[in-house]
Amino acid sequence: MVKVTQRLGGLVLRFAAFCAALGAVIAMVTSRERSSFFVLSLVAKYSDLAAFKYFVIANAIVSVYSFLVLFLPKESLLWKFVVVLDLFFLVNGKLTVKMVTMLLTSSLSAAAAVAQVGKRGNANAGWLPICGQVPRFCDQITGALIAGLVALILYVFLLIFSIHSVVDPFLLRKS
């Protein structure tokens, strides 16, 4: 019974993280706005900035990984053997979720840093903020970053959850 609820909880978390990461990718990819000031026409796309490209790629990898892991039914049988015997499998499974969490947090941090410069500008470097000219683009980027943050928080929960379901550090289980 405990195993079933644990597995169900893990599945729900993973599905929610998959949705959030997919939402972040879609929101950023479809953000495109054309604005013109005087005779110059400026098209703002996400691919202009390397940080946003990295964000899209990282979140796409995360959503594909989450989707694939959702459909691994045999793993629920393997967990019993993993706990007792194989340190290698344990660490391998945990390392993958941790790598994904690191990927998410680094991409979110980079995109947020560059978006902050786009919104406020950098007076000392002579970089003007661009959000005044392309407000809808900025709003969509903000939405994508928020979705990425939600995916990151869900993955942190998933990491702690999966470590707790395999290793019992609080000695809660009596067996």
Add this chain to the structure above:
Amino acid sequence: MAVSKLVLAATSTKSCKVLLGLRVLAFSATLSAAIVMGLNKETKTFVVGNVGNTPVKATFTAKFQHTPAFVFFVVANAMVSFHNMLMIAVHLFGGEMEFTSFRLLSVAILDMLNVTLISAAANAAAFISEVGKNGNKHARWDKICDRFATYCDHGAGALIAAFAGVVLMLIISAISISRLAQPNKCSSSTAATPSVLP
């Protein structure tokens, strides 16, 4: 994979020295990254125009405080190096604690948090530096590295140290998590070892 071999060796008692060595390396890497970026400052005088025949000069300064991503970088690296120093102290002087399983769990969780922190800081600073180095013609942002070359070089050095810290922290975190499953005492204290898994 070298990482998995390293982690499999975490069950042996030699892993304690390996973990300590890795923590010392990570501490020095993140501390040097924080210090180099914290002292990153360059002042230069440029000729901005001509009034008649005399050139008009203006002095510009490039400091790390101008960019919030670099401020985050310095603060995060300082925090991670402090964490590593704390863990080294606990490792060397904290062998007599009885509640072993909680200590292992807190070390593992703190290591995980610090891995994410330092990777976020290193990445944010890297992408901001890329914009500063290459500029962005779509947003009409000029590059600054051609004018402040020393500032950019020091920043690049700090970034390299921080990324080395990221890799080291990842390995350290993997070893801490693997020690959760099979705890073994590192110090020579005679307290009984409670096993986490019955």
